[in-house]
Amino acid sequence: ETGVTQTPRHLVMGMTNKKSLKCEQHLGHNAMYWYKQSAKKPLELMFVYSLEERVENNSVPSRFSPECPNSSHLFLHLHTLQPEDSALYLCASSQDFILAGGNEQYFGPGTRLTVT
Amino acid sequence: DQQVKQNSPSLSVQEGRISILNCDYTNSMFDYFLWYKKYPAEGPTFLISISSIKDKNEDGRFTVFLNKSAKHLSLHIVPSQPGDSAVYFCAASASYHNTDKLIFGTGTRLQVFP
Numbered sequence: 001e002t003g004v005t006q007t008p009r010h011l012v013m014g015m016t017n018k019k020s021l022k023c024e025q026h027l028g029h030n031a032m033y034w035y036k037q038s039a040k041k042p043l044e045l046m047f048v049y050s051l052e053e054r055v056e057n058n059s060v061p062s063r064f065s066p067e068c069p070n071s072s073h074l075f076l077h078l079h080t081l082q083p084e085d086s087a088l089y090l091c092a093s094s095q096d097f098i099l100a101g102g103n104e105q106y107f108g109p110g111t112r113l114t115v116t
Numbered sequence: 117d118q119q120v121k122q123n124s125p126s127l128s129v130q131e132g133r134i135s136i137l138n139c140d141y142t143n144s145m146f147d148y149f150l151w152y153k154k155y156p157a158e159g160p161t162f163l164i165s166i167s168s169i170k171d172k173n174e175d176g177r178f179t180v181f182l183n184k185s186a187k188h189l190s191l192h193i194v195p196s197q198p199g200d201s202a203v204y205f206c207a208a209s210a211s212y213h214n215t216d217k218l219i220f221g222t223g224t225r226l227q228v229f230p
Binding site: 107 | 220
C-alpha cells in the first residue's frame with residue numbers, strides 16, 4: 001500500500017462516452033502525476049500538478065482533461081477516446097515536484113482502461 | 117511489501133568513474149526489467165531495459181546486468197558524467213499477469229561530481 005489510491009481499477013468505455021479517473025493520495029504530498037502505460041512501452045508522463053497548478057503537459061490530446069481540485073485529489077476526465085488510448089493509467093505523487101526530484105514518487109495501482 | 121527494492125537511496129561518484137546502481141526483486145515471475153532516469157522537475161524517462169532471457173544489455177555508456185538466480189539487476193554507467201546526476205528508478209514487470217503494470221523501486225539518487 002503506497003498511500004495513493006485510484007478508482008476505478010478497471011474501466012471499459014465506448015468512444016462516445018465520458019468518464020473520469022480519480023486519484024487520491026493520503027501522504028500529504030504537494031505534487032501529483034498522471035502517467036500512461038501502454039503495452040511494452042516505457043511509462044509516459046502525461047500531466048504534472050504541483051500545489052494544484054499544472055506544471056507540465058506532455059503534448060497530450062485534448063480528449064484527456066486533468067483536474068486537481070486540491071492537493072490530495074487528481075482527476076483525469078476522458079471524452080471521445082480512441083481504441084489506441086487503451087492503456088494502464090497511473091497516478092503518482094511526491095512530496096514536491098521540484099525539490100524531491102522524484103526520489104520518492106509513489107504510484108497508485110493504476111486504472112486499466114479499455115476503449116471499445 | 118516491496119517487490120522491487122533499491123536499497124541505496126543515494127550514490128556519489130567521481131566523474132569518469134563507474135557508477136553501479138543496484139536493484140533486487142522478490143517476485144520470480146518478473147520477466148522484464150527497466151531503468152528510468154529522472155531529473156528534478158521532470159518526469160521519469162526510460163533509460164534501458166532487459167528481458168529475462170538475457171543477462172546483459174548494453175546501450176552506449178549504460179549496461180544493465182541481470183542475475184536471475186539472485187533476483188538482482190544492476191545498472192552500470194561508464195564513464196560517469198555530471199549530466200548523469202539524477203534519480204534512477206528500477207522497475208519490473210510480470211507478463212504472466214497479462215498486464216504491463218510496472219512495479220517500481222523507490223529510486224537511487226546518483227550524484228556525479230567533478
